[in-house]
Amino acid sequence: MTDATTEQTSRFDDVSLQSLGTHAVLYGVALLMAIPYLYTISRSFQPRRYLTDPQPYWIPPEITFDHYQYLLTESLFVQWTINTFVIAGGATIIILVIDSMIAFSLTRLDWPGQSIVMGVILASFMVPYYMNIVPLYTVVSDLGLVNSYLGVILPAVASPLGVFLLYQFFRDIPDEYEEAARLDGFSTFQIYYRIVLPLARPILASLALFMFVYNWNAFLWPLIVLSDEAAYTLPIGLVNLYQGNITTPGLHMAVTVLASLPLFIVYLFFQGEIVRAVQIQGTGTTG
Amino acid sequence: MGLRNRFTTGENERAQQTVFGVRKETVEGIAWSLPYLAVFSVFLIWPALKGFYMSLHNWDPFVPSESEFIGLENYIELFNDPVFWDAMKGTIYFVALSVPLLVLLGLGLALGVNKNVKGKTVLRAIYFSPYILTVAVVTLIWSEVYSEGYGLINYYLGFVMSDPPGWLTSTNLAMPALAFMTVWWLVGFNFVIFLAARQGVPERLYEAARLDGASTWRAFKDVTLPQMRNSILFVVIIQFILQFQVFAQPFVLTSGGPRGSTDTLVYYLYRSAFSQHQYGYGAAIGYVLVMILVVIALINFKVIGTND
Amino acid sequence: MGRVSIENVSKFYDGSSDGEGKIVAVDDVSFDIKDGEFLTIVGPSGSGKSTLLRMVAGLEDISEGQIRIGDRVVNNIQPQDRGVAMVFQNYALYPHMTVRDNMAYGLKLTSGLSNDEVQKRVEDAAEMMGIEGQLDKKPGSLSGGQQQRVATGRAIVRDPEVFLMDEPLSNLDAKLRAHMRTEIQRIHEDLGTTFIYVTHDQEEAMTMSDRVAILDQGNVQQIGTPDEVYNEPKNLFVADFVGSPAMNPFDVELEGTTLVGADFQYEISEEYAERVRERTSDGESLVLGIRPEDIYIADPSDRNAIEAFLDVLEPVGSDNYLYLDMAGIDECRVRVPGDVKPEENDSLTISFDEDDIHLFRKSDGRNILAEKREKQEVTA
Amino acid sequence: MGRVSIENVSKFYDGSSDGEGKIVAVDDVSFDIKDGEFLTIVGPSGSGKSTLLRMVAGLEDISEGQIRIGDRVVNNIQPQDRGVAMVFQNYALYPHMTVRDNMAYGLKLTSGLSNDEVQKRVEDAAEMMGIEGQLDKKPGSLSGGQQQRVATGRAIVRDPEVFLMDEPLSNLDAKLRAHMRTEIQRIHEDLGTTFIYVTHDQEEAMTMSDRVAILDQGNVQQIGTPDEVYNEPKNLFVADFVGSPAMNPFDVELEGTTLVGADFQYEISEEYAERVRERTSDGESLVLGIRPEDIYIADPSDRNAIEAFLDVLEPVGSDNYLYLDMAGIDECRVRVPGDVKPEENDSLTISFDEDDIHLFRKSDGRNILAEKREKQEVTA
Amino acid sequence: IGGGSSGYTISFWELFSGGEGPVMEDIVQKFNDEQPLDVDEEVTIDRQRTPWDQYYNNLYTTLAGGSGPDLAVMHAAYLRAWNKTIVPMDNYIDTGEIEGDYLDNHWDLVSVEGETRALPMDLHPVGMYYNKAIFEEAGLDPESPPTNWEEFKAAGDAIAEETDKWAFSQTPYNDGFGTWRTWSTFVKQQGGELFDSDWNPTFDGQAGQDTSELFWNMTGDMEWSPQTTEADWGANAFENGDLGMTMNGTWYVATLEESDIDWGFFKPTIAPNKTQDQVWTDGHTIVMPRSQDRDDKKSEIAAEVAHWLTTENPEWGARAGHLPAAADIRESEVFQNASFYDKTLSKYLEMAEEDMYFYHPKVPNGDPNSESWYQWLLDMWGHNYESSQEALNDGVSMVNKGLEE
Ligand SMILES: Nc1ncnc2c1ncn2[C@@H]1O[C@H](COP(=O)(O)OP(=O)(O)OP(=O)(O)O)[C@@H](O)[C@H]1O
Ligand SMILES: Nc1ncnc2c1ncn2[C@@H]1O[C@H](COP(=O)(O)OP(=O)(O)OP(=O)(O)O)[C@@H](O)[C@H]1O
Ligand SMILES: [Mg+2]
Numbered sequence A: 001m002t003d004a005t006t007e008q009t010s011r012f013d014d015v016s017l018q019s020l021g022t023h024a025v026l027y028g029v030a031l032l033m034a035i036p037y038l039y040t041i042s043r044s045f046q047p048r049r050y051l052t053d054p055q056p057y058w059i060p061p062e063i064t065f066d067h068y069q070y071l072l073t074e075s076l077f078v079q080w081t082i083n084t085f086v087i088a089g090g091a092t093i094i095i096l097v098i099d100s101m102i103a104f105s106l107t108r109l110d111w112p113g114q115s116i117v118m119g120v121i122l123a124s125f126m127v128p129y130y131m132n133i134v135p136l137y138t139v140v141s142d143l144g145l146v147n148s149y150l151g152v153i154l155p156a157v158a159s160p161l162g163v164f165l166l167y168q169f170f171r172d173i174p175d176e177y178e179e180a181a182r183l184d185g186f187s188t189f190q191i192y193y194r195i196v197l198p199l200a201r202p203i204l205a206s207l208a209l210f211m212f213v214y215n216w217n218a219f220l221w222p223l224i225v226l227s228d229e230a231a232y233t234l235p236i237g238l239v240n241l242y243q244g245n246i247t248t249p250g251l252h253m254a255v256t257v258l259a260s261l262p263l264f265i266v267y268l269f270f271q272g273e274i275v276r277a278v279q280i281q282g283t284g285t286t287g
Numbered sequence B: 001m002g003l004r005n006r007f008t009t010g011e012n013e014r015a016q017q018t019v020f021g022v023r024k025e026t027v028e029g030i031a032w033s034l035p036y037l038a039v040f041s042v043f044l045i046w047p048a049l050k051g052f053y054m055s056l057h058n059w060d061p062f063v064p065s066e067s068e069f070i071g072l073e074n075y076i077e078l079f080n081d082p083v084f085w086d087a088m089k090g091t092i093y094f095v096a097l098s099v100p101l102l103v104l105l106g107l108g109l110a111l112g113v114n115k116n117v118k119g120k121t122v123l124r125a126i127y128f129s130p131y132i133l134t135v136a137v138v139t140l141i142w143s144e145v146y147s148e149g150y151g152l153i154n155y156y157l158g159f160v161m162s163d164p165p166g167w168l169t170s171t172n173l174a175m176p177a178l179a180f181m182t183v184w185w186l187v188g189f190n191f192v193i194f195l196a197a198r199q200g201v202p203e204r205l206y207e208a209a210r211l212d213g214a215s216t217w218r219a220f221k222d223v224t225l226p227q228m229r230n231s232i233l234f235v236v237i238i239q240f241i242l243q244f245q246v247f248a249q250p251f252v253l254t255s256g257g258p259r260g261s262t263d264t265l266v267y268y269l270y271r272s273a274f275s276q277h278q279y280g281y282g283a284a285i286g287y288v289l290v291m292i293l294v295v296i297a298l299i300n301f302k303v304i305g306t307n308d
Numbered sequence C, D: 001m002g003r004v005s006i007e008n009v010s011k012f013y014d015g016s017s018d019g020e021g022k023i024v025a026v027d028d029v030s031f032d033i034k035d036g037e038f039l040t041i042v043g044p045s046g047s048g049k050s051t052l053l054r055m056v057a058g059l060e061d062i063s064e065g066q067i068r069i070g071d072r073v074v075n076n077i078q079p080q081d082r083g084v085a086m087v088f089q090n091y092a093l094y095p096h097m098t099v100r101d102n103m104a105y106g107l108k109l110t111s112g113l114s115n116d117e118v119q120k121r122v123e124d125a126a127e128m129m130g131i132e133g134q135l136d137k138k139p140g141s142l143s144g145g146q147q148q149r150v151a152t153g154r155a156i157v158r159d160p161e162v163f164l165m166d167e168p169l170s171n172l173d174a175k176l177r178a179h180m181r182t183e184i185q186r187i188h189e190d191l192g193t194t195f196i197y198v199t200h201d202q203e204e205a206m207t208m209s210d211r212v213a214i215l216d217q218g219n220v221q222q223i224g225t226p227d228e229v230y231n232e233p234k235n236l237f238v239a240d241f242v243g244s245p246a247m248n249p250f251d252v253e254l255e256g257t258t259l260v261g262a263d264f265q266y267e268i269s270e271e272y273a274e275r276v277r278e279r280t281s282d283g284e285s286l287v288l289g290i291r292p293e294d295i296y297i298a299d300p301s302d303r304n305a306i307e308a309f310l311d312v313l314e315p316v317g318s319d320n321y322l323y324l325d326m327a328g329i330d331e332c333r334v335r336v337p338g339d340v341k342p343e344e345n346d347s348l349t350i351s352f353d354e355d356d357i358h359l360f361r362k363s364d365g366r367n368i369l370a371e372k373r374e375k376q377e378v379t380a
Numbered sequence E: 001i002g003g004g005s006s007g008y009t010i011s012f013w014e015l016f017s018g019g020e021g022p023v024m025e026d027i028v029q030k031f032n033d034e035q036p037l038d039v040d041e042e043v044t045i046d047r048q049r050t051p052w053d054q055y056y057n058n059l060y061t062t063l064a065g066g067s068g069p070d071l072a073v074m075h076a077a078y079l080r081a082w083n084k085t086i087v088p089m090d091n092y093i094d095t096g097e098i099e100g101d102y103l104d105n106h107w108d109l110v111s112v113e114g115e116t117r118a119l120p121m122d123l124h125p126v127g128m129y130y131n132k133a134i135f136e137e138a139g140l141d142p143e144s145p146p147t148n149w150e151e152f153k154a155a156g157d158a159i160a161e162e163t164d165k166w167a168f169s170q171t172p173y174n175d176g177f178g179t180w181r182t183w184s185t186f187v188k189q190q191g192g193e194l195f196d197s198d199w200n201p202t203f204d205g206q207a208g209q210d211t212s213e214l215f216w217n218m219t220g221d222m223e224w225s226p227q228t229t230e231a232d233w234g235a236n237a238f239e240n241g242d243l244g245m246t247m248n249g250t251w252y253v254a255t256l257e258e259s260d261i262d263w264g265f266f267k268p269t270i271a272p273n274k275t276q277d278q279v280w281t282d283g284h285t286i287v288m289p290r291s292q293d294r295d296d297k298k299s300e301i302a303a304e305v306a307h308w309l310t311t312e313n314p315e316w317g318a319r320a321g322h323l324p325a326a327a328d329i330r331e332s333e334v335f336q337n338a339s340f341y342d343k344t345l346s347k348y349l350e351m352a353e354e355d356m357y358f359y360h361p362k363v364p365n366g367d368p369n370s371e372s373w374y375q376w377l378l379d380m381w382g383h384n385y386e387s388s389q390e391a392l393n394d395g396v397s398m399v400n401k402g403l404e405e
């Protein structure tokens, strides 16, 4: 009996010690990961003289909104935000529409050659995005799309990721829904629009948010295609502010905060959806 | 609408209408695929093929049709180009630094959070959050952290060492610094995948393992790892592919320096094509990149995905 | 008119990757379903039940033969125009629509009915199914039984000439299944419409139907009332498939008036022996089938008493199932009332009546005596 | 020694987010399982069956009380050291290991056996379960029944003092389930080890067990042989839970020697009435329970004949189930032999014997007469 | 694309940022408001700005795609290499007639291989900027800055030894190209040559080696600057008052005017062993890119626009700090009233008049402003090589590679 009790207490200690350690490590990592944010936010409110002081101020001794004001009034920041929004939003909407259409066609309709089409789309995953930029640029240029929204959007829309995710999801929708609908007299479009799309709402939402974030953040391609500063997206504009001939750390920090804000708001509200889009990729694709 | 022979055989299809003798479903199927296929072919497949064509030419961007066919000369030149090899070395070094850390840290955090910890959602939110930042923001933030004179790290390091190093300006430290920053940026992606995969492992397997007398370590080795194999494979491959294409970090933060120590393949590709206007050469670098990635993917499948 | 004729209907699928040629899912099947009849198609998994039903519905092309509903050949008619409604195994309720919309949607699309009329019909059907209170909920928030009701209600709303149901109860638990069984029977009675009902559960088929069609490997093995298929199974497959626990089969040969098995002999009457002899060649291998409930515990001195050894006794409350080992190779299941409780691992003596014997030809499994009766019927 | 004692065992879970305090999953349960006994824990979903079993296995901490296996209190002993082996509902086979490795894994880890010995035991167990041919396959390529065998084999290999099985058959289809039932009984007989078997299926419990423990809401409602729980249910819950179709319950009151229900009166003998009166207060509400198979079709002139109306007749081959409406509110299920076939929608007269009546106190559901007998036993 | 009765829209690409950007914006605005050209149709300039890091990449790729603008700003150094992307101005404007509107040395700048490839806008040479407070702190006279190597060396050493500030940064941006401006100035002053007549790099001659050695030492033994390659190190330090002297172009005034420091300027003719006064310069010019869709009329108008832009806008000098190309601008009041006229412009003018400027080489191939040509200089500055000679060797091969193309 005594044996048993000691065993119990020691096991108890073990567990709680271990759990304490786990907590410490996990929260320690979280804190480390958050430090750059906190530092950035704090600095975006500091007047210049504190920013150039080698000693970092975590809590600003004095708060200023100058950097933000400058960005919003003196730079193209607002224009860039609008551009980014149009590009990310536009790409997302087109992706949702045409990806869901082809996924529907590949899974719910039956036509010769569809497996070959799917095979090619799958194989295109192996094409690293950046490998294509040189020829892609010549194609976009030949089409006269350089420095236009479409020049950024269309190549983004060509990504097979959405097709693949939707394909997997649509494939798993039971045939019975569609058959019930056919018995009810639905046309193909009605089946797509009234049955499949609503059923796929969660994954469409995930895909939409993921694609929005992804395209919002796209860097290399917009950098190549957009030549007019007024047409820049936020990521490109941002770097330009940085690489301009004036060095103003406060501005950089403020632009960092402002440029991330829309996405952080989206993230705050739709974290689950975005995370799910990633998780579907990681646990569905190779499974 | 042609009257169909009602004694047709051998098809797997529904009662069908036809349009000009073609099954309506076939017509619809193709029509529904067309918008994507159009974009896909023009902006993905066609460039991929054209890239190979370009790589065999001394590409003249002004009069493409008059580009000189030079066979494999671009590739041959590439293999004799010291900058290419430096960029290749830099890329491999970056991948070697970042991928293992990305995978192991992601896995470790996921296994940790999967345990009975308080505040899982908060932890997940924090770990994943850098992933939604654009690379431009990431570099801006970290330039303040890494800065030699005004940086956060060096201020505190200044208390323990007299001459803290320039994280981005030392040939030895610049690439590790970029890799570490990248891990901060992307580890959340792996983390959530691993977390989902771990949560997908049925608890009953662990119960069976407990009854079988497996220690925590054995349960990890014999249940967790094999069960998460597919996700690990996915993450490793995807990270290889992504990190091999590292571009923005050196482009924004170090311009490939100091002394080429942070040069990478895609950055070199970008410079060759868009700054030195050697399109054919750039396309060739792209194709070499594909080859490397295909080989890496195959190796990964061999090593991790031993069966099915 | 809800009469359905299935005339020489076959269905072939392309053999899959292995390129083994066609799969014959339904093989030259013909039968009629009378107007207002409740016909159940029953059979083991893969026997072609669903395929047959789906050909009636129009969800699957008919490879050969034709199907009529009422007087129309429907081979080339679109599903929604066939006047059929279908209830699926997993109900196929649209999860994003309310129950009301689920039920109304088809009507709105295909009928010219006004919105009010549609609502009226939906509400009537809902009342009939006892789901008035659920109309504005989403299917996801309903229990399995309620979802089943909604699915049935959705079919009712369409006021079809023929109801098609593909294992509509198999997602429910045993208690609920038993309950919904009576419910569906009640609806059939109320509506008086033709029902074609697919199940793999012979008990369901036997309890619910006017007639049962037993399918195996794409062929109809027997079609008849539950009584007929239970008492006069046309072949060994039917005999084994219908009834639970299954009929006991013993290999026997007729020698004189004795059926000689491996472990027992059974004396039959001269008339009976005569009838058997008429239909078999000399010394032909036969199978004697006897249902567990037709076997009783007999006095060792009885004429046809058979020695057996009680291996396991399974009480199920009202009854006891006895698993017996006979002298040699044969085993035997017996059902006795709950108060009959022989000791396990003891010997006992069993017997059965001549009238309860089913006798099959070993070579093709056909019931010798049923065959004969059939013959007589035809000549009569 | 495979004796298991459960002594005042309780299990509390933290109330979930709503902070409603503790969930009592198992509530002060005590009973003993004898060495070599086959004990089944049965009850509806959520009644605490799995929790209780998992506490025995060591997968769940014991909140209160203690559990002994053999002579050891096992509360603080690790699962692998308790001498138990468990078969899970979904088998919990390691999907990435071959069948052989699945079975050998536990032995390799915990026993000091040489590799050859381990292989020997695995092969013996595989032979016992008839899966020798499957040893080098992965579980994913096996059928449900084969997986079940592997899971059972894995438990056998460990040669435990106690087998624990949590709904091991509920993933199988009906035919296979029936088959595996006898298989498990056979193994129990062969091994002679203690089995604790959890199921929610009363038929399974009744057919397989030496004794049955019926759980509801964390409490043991009754523990006894299948016979005892069937024939002398301690309370209405047990009476309703055991037997299928379930017992018919009628609300009655005793007036003199008459049990007066809503739609009928039933005369009982004076002795019987006396016994009831002893145990109840005057005019107390009672519930009369009578099993479907204890009701028979009676002559209208019989003393206790009851008028009823046949709503639905369900033939199940060997039997017919009758669903009757009585004069007013009561309904009634009756099982009659397959050859008794009254017309649907007709009136008929039924009755039952006094001996078959079960009588429960309405207020707490306890069986009045069983209670009494128990009392007598105690005083005796 | 212009033409037609409604008038002409001339698309114009430029790359100006910092202090220059708003000036150009105003000039274009003025043009569009005032319609100064003597033509019937309304002419509108459609200005598009691309930050200069991306400007030449984007310009080239766009031009290659055939969709370039009507006018574009281009550094003179590109006028040879990018010949095939542009149309000579001679084709659309009578260059003989307008030549007199420009200062001679500017006209030279745009005349390449017998063609007038562009119209000149400005010259933007480099000079030396210094912090007066630090001079004072180091015991130097802030009002008499160094005029030769000895004084410069003394000033630098004084700052390094007497103060806790840094003495000198080769370019505030701490980039390769900026380092080249200073480095090549020093090389030329020591009689070095940068390229031979066949455009082979020759900057690794004795002067090049000596200058490299000097730069190596500035971050080495002399401790004038830390051995860092951190971008913008000098800009930050100079603005924070941590740096005594730095060398930069005319445009630096715009930034300095906004800062709080008390700064001064002196001519950078202070190389050791100086044999000639040579100062690096390049100039902005306006070119007319090739285009299939532009008709002659429009091209002529575009040339007129370029002429107007380069000759009628003294603000370009007065506010942006450059030396305008137009002959009469230097005399204009606007220019002379610039707040920094005395500080920098007048001195830059003197150097022009004394013909001290040499042009950033107009190489025949490649991108002469590309960072990859000059990265080695920065790495040399940061001691990322074993020796200055190693860096110099590397430099020759890098520039050779850049010239290959
Ligand atoms: N789309 C198809 N392609 C190829 N073969 C098919 C297809 N659908 C069904 N089959 C085959 O046709 C046969 C009959 O299938 P069907 O679904 O009708 O059986 P079932 O009797 O309904 O079985 P279950 O009880 O399992 O539903 C099976 O052998 C099946 O494999
Ligand atoms: N981990 C847990 N946390 C909280 N409550 C639990 C937990 N596990 C079980 N319970 C609760 O304990 C009660 C008993 O659960 P248990 O799983 O033992 O039931 P069961 O009889 O096995 O049911 P089933 O037949 O559905 O398996 C239930 O009310 C259940 O909700
Ligand atoms: Mg089926």
Ligand SMILES: [Mg+2]
Pocket: D049, D050, D051
């Ligand atoms: Mg359970």
